[in-house]
Amino acid sequence: MSHTPEENLIKSGLVLPPPPKPAGVYKPLLQVDNLIYVSGHGPVLEEGILIKGKVGYDINKDAAKLAARQTGLTILATLKAGLGSLDKIKRVIKVFGMVSCTLNFEEHPFVINGCSELFAEIWGSENGVGVRSAVGMGSLPGNIPVEIEAIFELFEDKEELVITKSVTEIEIEKNA
Helix, strand or coil: CCCCHHHHHHHHCCCCCCCCCCCCCCCCEEEECCEEEEEEECCECCCCCECCCCECCCECHHHHHHHHHHHHHHHHHHHHHHHCCHHHEEEEEEEEEEEEECCCCCCHHHHHHHHHHHHHHHHHHHHCCCEEEEEEECCCHHHCCEEEEEEEEECCCCCCCCCCCCHHHHHHHHHC
16 A cells, blocks of 8 residues: 555654755745756754764764755755645656765765655655765855755646536527
């Protein structure tokens, strides 16, 4: 029996942080046709504070993976705030993960798996896994260890046209 994304979130017991307000001139999310583009998000905790540190210097890869998972939860909070429900999202299209790390750190994909695994929990292994990039950065805003952007596909609106009158009745009404 499959569950909806909202049911999967409840079942996970995870708590979403508050959706962050933009820290510059941009929109947290933008809908274009049936795609939702989510701006770069960092790891916001339930209390509204950011996880900070450089991977390979201040924090290790396991802590960074947890920060990426928390970043995924922050993205979910923005999606719920903007769309009203995660059930409106059909699938994950792309995740772009940036890891603030030392020059010798090489496990960027491991870190970003924290977010990717969360999305697979919420939308399932087929719809929750999209294409992905995981790259290292010299620094990120506010000394956050991870920043992630994502693109999602929405379900198509299935508005039905219901005809309640016959063609003859419609023609008669027009002529009356």
